[in-house]
Amino acid sequence: MIDDDVRMLRLVTQQLEASGHSPTGVADGLTALQALEADDFELIIIDVGLPGMDGFQVTERIRSRSDAPIIILTGHTETTTKLRGFRMGADDYVVKPFNSDELEARVRAVMRRTRATAPRGSETAGGHQIVGDFEVIEAQHLIGFRGEDVKxxxxxxxxxxxxxxxxxxxxxxxxxxxxxxxxxxxxxxxxxxxxxxxxxxxxxxxxxxxxxxxxxxxxxxxxxxxxxxxxxxxxx
The missing domain is CATH 1.10.10.10 (Winged helix-like DNA-binding domain superfamily/Winged helix DNA-binding domain)
Structure with missing residues (x-):
């Protein structure tokens, strides 16, 4: 979790730990990026209002190097704020103030989606799945359309x-x-x-x-x- 609010960081990490997770908390984006270089994380929670490199910038930087699901925390209720988070690569958002049970539910939902196995189409011998003009490599989350990578x-x-x-x-x-x-x-x-x-x-x-x-x-x-x-x- 990335949040410069020490109290919030402590409360949320304690809640996640009590729920069976093994959270790591940092207070700024640079430290978070360094932590990502050293370790892999199943899920990342980012507060939008970080000092220096804000939560949107951190989200974009993380998304460029990691496919780990991201939940953003924001005190803004405007749709534009939420949509910006999605454009930067976030998977979900939680509006402050929030109930700890709500955040835990969001965490479980995002992790469940990430781990879920999508239904399969017709597979080729090479592990590719052909659906009309689309070629799918499900394990790598790759889709091509008529030879062009959709990315x-x-x-x-x-x-x-x-x-x-x-x-x-x-x-x-x-x-x-x-x-x-x-x-x-x-x-x-x-x-x-x-x-x-x-x-x-x-x-x-x-x-x-x-x-x-x-x-x-x-x-x-x-x-x-x-x-x-x-x-x-x-x-x-």
């Missing part, structure tokens, strides 16, 4: 993989959110907005002039023969 983050991979597993099928936003993030996130459209937008930025304009579409309610489709995603939600 998804872990959560982008999970969302796109859910869409690939249901070609030409309209999926309710609740189903997508529950499958990718967990049932407790079924109505959190903010997650879907950010990740659909990020996938669109990475995939479109696709080869042959094909594009990802975004109508305006909450569902998604992915054609096996075309790179087509749809999220019926207003994108930021």
């Amino acid at each position: 998804p983050t872990r959560m982008e991979f999970k969302l796109l993989w859910q869409l690939l597993l249901a070609p030409n099928v309209v999926l309710p936003h609740t189903e997508l959110l529950a499958a990718a993030w967990g049932p407790e996130y079924a109505n959190d459209l903010g997650y879907l907005r950010v990740y659909i937008r990020r996938l669109r930025e990475k995939i479109e304009p696709a080869p042959c002039g094909q594009r990802l579409s975004a109508p305006c309610k909450a569902w998604g489709t992915c054609s096996q023969r075309r790179a087509k995603l749809a999220a019926q939600i207003p994108l930021p």
Whole structure:
């Protein structure tokens, strides 16, 4: 956990330890980056309001070198703050002040998503999975489209993989959110907005002039023969 509030750092690490985790606490981003060079962590909690290198910058730096799930802590309730965290690579957020049980629930949910095994498509002898024009290496969270590497983050991979597993099928936003993030996130459209937008930025304009579409309610489709995603939600 990274937080310059010593009292908060102590309370949260004690709570996590009591829940069976083995937390490490540091007070600034530079120390956190140094710790990441020396050890691997299953999950990282970052306070946005860090001195010097703020929590968003730390999140971006960590994401560039680690795929460990990240939860950001913020005292801001504005959607823009939360969305910025997602863009930097965060997997979830908790708004201060928060109940320790809420944070523990978020920690367990994020770790459960990270450890979950996604359903499999048709596998080739080399361990690749072919879904229409997409080639998937699930163990490495790699997806290619017509020879081009999509380079998804872990959560982008999970969302796109859910869409690939249901070609030409309209999926309710609740189903997508529950499958990718967990049932407790079924109505959190903010997650879907950010990740659909990020996938669109990475995939479109696709080869042959094909594009990802975004109508305006909450569902998604992915054609096996075309790179087509749809999220019926207003994108930021």
